[in-house]
Amino acid sequence: MKNGKCPKCGSKEVYCGDDVHPKSGPFGSNSIPVSLTSIAALDNYVCTDCGYMESYIADPAKLKEIFVKWRRVS
Numbered sequence: 602m603k604n605g606k607c608p609k610c611g612s613k614e615v616y617c618g619d620d621v622h623p624k625s626g627p628f629g630s631n632s633i634p635v636s637l638t639s640i641a642a643l644d645n646y647v648c649t650d651c652g653y654m655e656s657y658i659a660d661p662a663k664l665k666e667i668f669v670k671w672r673r674v675s
């Protein structure tokens with residue numbers, strides 16, 4: 602999706618909302634809980650042909666926190 606191509610329908614009409622403010626909305630919307638005291642804002646990529654959306658965490662500090670605190674899927 603970050604390469605500008607929709608993985609679902611193959612369209613190149615992919616748009617990124619990473620400069621939409623506020624990054625994190627009221628009550629933590631557009632973010633995910635990382636721990637009890639930490640949330641990570643999401644950058645959303647949307648295909649305007651089929652509506653498919655992917656979300657990414659851009660903040661490297663949050664990614665490190667997840668690396669330390671979350672259960673690794675194996």
Ligand SMILES: [Zn+2]
Pocket residue numbers: 607608609610611612648649650651652653
């Ligand atoms: Zn699509």
